[in-house]
Amino acid sequence: MVDIATRVWNHKWKIDPIVRSLIDTDFYKLLMCQSVFRNKPDTQVTFSLINRSKSIRLAELVDEGELREQLDHIRSLSLSRGESTWLRGNTFYGKRQMFTPEFMEWFEQVKLPPYNLEKRDGQYELTFEGSWPEVMLWEIPALAVLMELRSRAVLHQMKRFELQVLYARAMTKLWEKVDQLRPVEGLKLADFGTRRRHSFLWQDWCVQAMTEGLGSNFTGTSNCLIAKNRDLEAIGTNAHELPMVYAALAEDDAALAQAPYDVLSDWHDEHDGNLRIILPDTYGSKGFLDNAPDWLASWTGIRIDSGDPATGAEVAINWWKSRGEDPTQKRVIFSDGLDTAKIIELHNQFKGRVQTSFGWGTLMTNDFRGLTPDDALLPFSLVCKAVKANGRPTVKLSDNPNKAMGPTDQIERYKKVFNVGAQDKQEVVV
Amino acid sequence: MVDIATRVWNHKWKIDPIVRSLIDTDFYKLLMCQSVFRNKPDTQVTFSLINRSKSIRLAELVDEGELREQLDHIRSLSLSRGESTWLRGNTFYGKRQMFTPEFMEWFEQVKLPPYNLEKRDGQYELTFEGSWPEVMLWEIPALAVLMELRSRAVLHQMKRFELQVLYARAMTKLWEKVDQLRPVEGLKLADFGTRRRHSFLWQDWCVQAMTEGLGSNFTGTSNCLIAKNRDLEAIGTNAHELPMVYAALAEDDAALAQAPYDVLSDWHDEHDGNLRIILPDTYGSKGFLDNAPDWLASWTGIRIDSGDPATGAEVAINWWKSRGEDPTQKRVIFSDGLDTAKIIELHNQFKGRVQTSFGWGTLMTNDFRGLTPDDALLPFSLVCKAVKANGRPTVKLSDNPNKAMGPTDQIERYKKVFNVGAQDKQEVVV
Structure with a gap:
């Protein structure tokens, strides 16, 4: 009918x-x-x-x-x-x-x-x-x-069956990822792919496929509408915009150096538990952690969103140890340019040393690589x-100079204030 | 909605x-x-x-x-x-x-x-x-x-997204076949897959995909309902059941030897042109052609449905030559256990020597190999x-002893009457 x-x-x-x-x-x-x-x-x-x-x-x-x-x-x-x-x-x-x-x-x-x-x-x-x-x-x-x-x-530009086959290929590709991730014991993976999704309907499909394919190892989605419609957990804490704006508002270099901690101090007053996640990389993770006040060490986790993720996690673990915290009770959240191989590698690498979660973005909700002849997607x-x-x-600044943003003179000023030395460049794919 | x-x-x-x-x-x-x-x-x-x-x-x-x-x-x-x-x-x-x-x-x-x-x-x-x-x-x-x-x-046994991914994979697989066949110039390919299709809806999808993907190189379908619904040519001529029943009705060995030609004599009276296609292998192609009356050499083509297809085509070409016919004006139709590689190989091998068509069956409409974990399909x-x-x-008897059917004593009788010698065995996949 x-x-x-x-x-x-x-x-x-x-x-x-x-x-x-x-x-x-x-x-x-x-x-x-x-x-x-x-x-x-x-x-x-x-x-x-x-x-x-x-x-x-x-x-x-x-x-x-x-x-x-x-x-x-x-x-x-x-x-x-x-x-x-x-x-x-x-x-x-x-x-x-x-x-x-x-x-x-x-x-x-x-x-x-x-x-x-x-x-x-x-x-x-x-x-x-x-x-x-x-x-x-x-x-x-x-x-x-x-x-x-x-x-x-x-x-x-595509014809009817070309379109259908395109989505068939994309579904096949996503399900291959599900098949790779299914055997990973204790995986905690969430959808962070709203901002760079192929489309709303495709993100919605991907989330449902992950839910069926990974069961409780798929912990939810950052997308509130999909979380609501599909009865899933809404996931997420905070992002660079808070320290970036707080920093811009600082009246002098001393206030600037303090700004990222002011953000988390406000956050500390509002939230506890799993919402207390540090995003340390806005002006360089190492300096941020070295100079962090002691109360931050009690927070639940650290999100790694730039730089080499394994290095970032090691820095986090060492920082917790140096502050007398037990890393096995802490959580590292990886959220930068992830795909299955990297997720599995990081999960295995840090198993038993720190709790890990993964916020999987673009390559979950928009991986159409190789699916059209000229890779137009x-x-x-x-x-x-x-x-x-x-x-x-x-x-x-972030932990990857290729992700740095702002006027050149201000970047130099921030680098000095936050004591950022040489940084490894990493290609930004997504 | x-x-x-x-x-x-x-x-x-x-x-x-x-x-x-x-x-x-x-x-x-x-x-x-x-x-x-x-x-x-x-x-x-x-x-x-x-x-x-x-x-x-x-x-x-x-x-x-x-x-x-x-x-x-x-x-x-x-x-x-x-x-x-x-x-x-x-x-x-x-x-x-x-x-x-x-x-x-x-x-x-x-x-x-x-x-x-x-x-x-x-x-x-x-x-x-x-x-x-x-x-x-x-x-x-x-x-x-x-x-x-x-x-x-x-x-x-399958869950909702598993099912969707299964068909996504099957579509992807069929479209890869389309992609392989698309560049083959002058290909003439029809769907012969009704009898061993995965399902009616799947056959219908495959036919539509071939129509969009191959254009006029896809010549039609043997399925009348799909031909009617999709406005395609209905394709096909005759099959083994005619000589098998005519042969069984024969009163003695002389009538038996004549039975396959009686079939085609009746057909000759009813049809002309592209419907005059010889299916020579019921009791061995070679003997059938060697003993065929001259009027059969004027028929349009020969369908190869058992035995090694290239050998069968060579036999056909040589037979036409021996009867003074020009093979380049004749058609060989391949219809036994085809898949893309074999179709392309045969097409290239006989290009310019004889016209070829392909009746593609099970591996067009039911190739779910490798798509479920235990290959249950x-x-x-x-x-x-x-x-x-x-x-x-x-x-x-056919040109492949693995396809022979009938009581042992009758098989021996038929082999004698039709002068069938040693035959190569070929694995029957579909």
């Missing part, structure tokens, strides 16, 4: 929306948003889209009108009653009422602020300006929109970052 | 029918049926299912009740008005009214005769008795039912053959 109503409905779409909900975003975004809403609500920020893969000429692939339609659609969204109920009523990380009534009241009425869009040199310049708690909500949907419009542009490195706070530029 | 009506409808099915139509069968079956209806309508025959792959214990895999339901369902089928219109109105092989009004009137009222079903040694003994034109219609649907019930028994060699005609046993 043809479902006539569905068919007619599909034809009635003005657009086929990519982002269908304000909670089609990463869980940590909402945690950070609440923190910002409480601690720095009046900060004015600019977020900007940056395509680190210059060879992907997005403005030539993606129609500006379609992009505007998608972004306008996101601006029309507001939190639905069911979404609000889920956020208010759910238990996150074992805690009820993770989101305060004050935050929820604000979030229920929020709409995303305007965007600025221009084309330059085959790329889109897409920026968002306004108060930090509002503007920050653009990051994930903006990335998801650009990623999926690029996918759609490529898919638009190769994943690429798109980010959307805070570039200014109260008129001052932000800076990110 | 969930299509509630479809969902309720699916739940309402008493059975999920495997054979949905009397024309879900091979085109040559209908051509042969018309020939039998005209020339030997009163012959009483017995057809019997034979599983040449003894390791597949069908009676342990397939529930007898389900099998009976499917067979009973086939007995309830009769030609629909649209099917009748298609058979009466269509152009087959460039000819209008391929089926005579007399035959169509009979076919419109025919219902399949009863079946006998017993279990023995882990296998089903499934036989059909009655008048030849009716009983012969059982062959293809009986095979398709057993094949698909076996598939379903295996699939029944391995294709196997199931046939349904005329074993008796007017009380006398039938015999088949």
Whole structure:
């Protein structure tokens, strides 16, 4: 039977929306948003889209009108009653009422602020300006929109069975990854792939496949909408934007040196247990840990998001030991450019020495490498970052100089303040 | 949107029918049926299912009740008005009214005769008795039912995403075959896979994929229902059952030696052009061709269905030359156990020497090798053959002694009459 109503409905779409909900975003975004809403609500920020893969000429692939339609659609969204109920009523990380009534009241009425869009040199310049708690909500949907419009542009060229076979191949490929990961005992793996997903529906499929294939070793997804729809744990803690903005707001070098710890001090007041995860690499992990206050050593874990991951984990283990902590009771979360071989290698390497978890991103939700003749769906490195706070530029160094961001003079200043020496360069694939 | 009506409808099915139509069968079956209806309508025959792959214990895999339901369902089928219109109105092989009004009137009222079903040694003994034109219609649907019930028994054990990935892998595998065949210039390939298909829906998908992937190099399908639904050519001419039954009816050795030519003499009266295809291997190709009357050399082609295919084609070419015919104007149709590598090899080997076509069967519509952990969907060699005609046993020798059928004493008699010497054994995979 043809479902006539569905068919007619599909034809009635003005657009086929990519982002269908304000909670089609990463869980940590909402945690950070609440923190910002409480601690720095009046900060004015600019977020900007940056395509680190210059060879992907997005403005030539993606129609500006379609992009505007998608972004306008996101601006029309507001939190639905069911979404609000889920956020208010759910238990996150074992805690009820993770989101305060004050935050929820604000979030229920929020709409995303305007965007600025221009084309330059085959790329889109897409920026968002306004108060930090509002503007920050653009990051994930903006990335998801650009990623999926690029996918759609490529898919638009394909014939019916080519399309079906493409997805058959992609499913086969993902399931091979599931088959590789299934025998790994004690694996803890979550989906972190919202921002660079091939598409919403594909991410949703991948999450369901992982759930069936890996059982309890698949611990959840960073995507709130999918977590809600599929009855999974929403996963995530915090990200670079907090120290980047706190640092930009610092009045002098002394305050700058202190800024990353101020972030975690605010966080310490708000969260405990598995939400106390240190992200040490914004201005170099080693210096950050060497100078960290003692109370940070009591935190549950460290997330490694740049640099060589095994080296990062060794640094973390040694740091805990040096502070009198037992690393076997601590957790290292790997989240940078992972794929199955690296996940299995790291899991085995650190088994028994430290607890490990994996936040698997682009190569879970967007690995179409080798599936089209000209590899037109190769994943690429798109980010959307805070570039200014109260008129001052932000800076990110990370443990990989290829991921550094900010004006050159400020990068040099930050390197001095944070005592960052020579760093190994690592290719940024995704 | 969930299509509630479809969902309720699916739940309402008493059975999920495997054979949905009397024309879900091979085109040559209908051509042969018309020939039998005209020339030997009163012959009483017995057809019997034979599983040449003894390791597949069908009676342990397939529930007898389900099998009976499917067979009973086939007995309830009769030609629909649209099917009748298609058979009466269509152009087959460039000819209008391929089926005579007399035959169509009979076919419109025919219902399949009863079946006998017993279990023995882990296998089903499934036989059909009655008048030849009716009983012969059982062959293809009986095979398709057993094949698909076996598939379903295996699939029944699988979880939701495992199932989806299984078909994703199968699609990927078929498309790799399409990719291999696409560059082969001048290829003529048809689907001959109805009898040993994985399932009806899968065959239908494969045919559509070949149509999109190979364009006009995919010449059609032997399956009448799919040809009708997908607007493709119905392909096929004649098969071993004609000489086998004609031979069994022969009163003495002289008549026996003549029987295979009598078949083609009747065919010669009914058909011309591309329907004049010799199937020489029933009692040994070489002897058949050596003793063939001259008018057979004028026929359009030869189908190679057993023995080494290249050798068979060389024999055909040499025979045409010996009869003063130009092989480049003749066609060799390969139809035995083909897969892509063999198709490409044979196509290249005979390019410019003879025209070639390929009837691709089991490894097009049922190649699930390597797609399940224990290879539970391995294709196997199931046939349904005329074993008796007017009380006398039938015999088949073919060009591969592993495909020989019949009582031992009769096989020896036939070998003498047809002067069949030593034959090379070839493994029968499908």
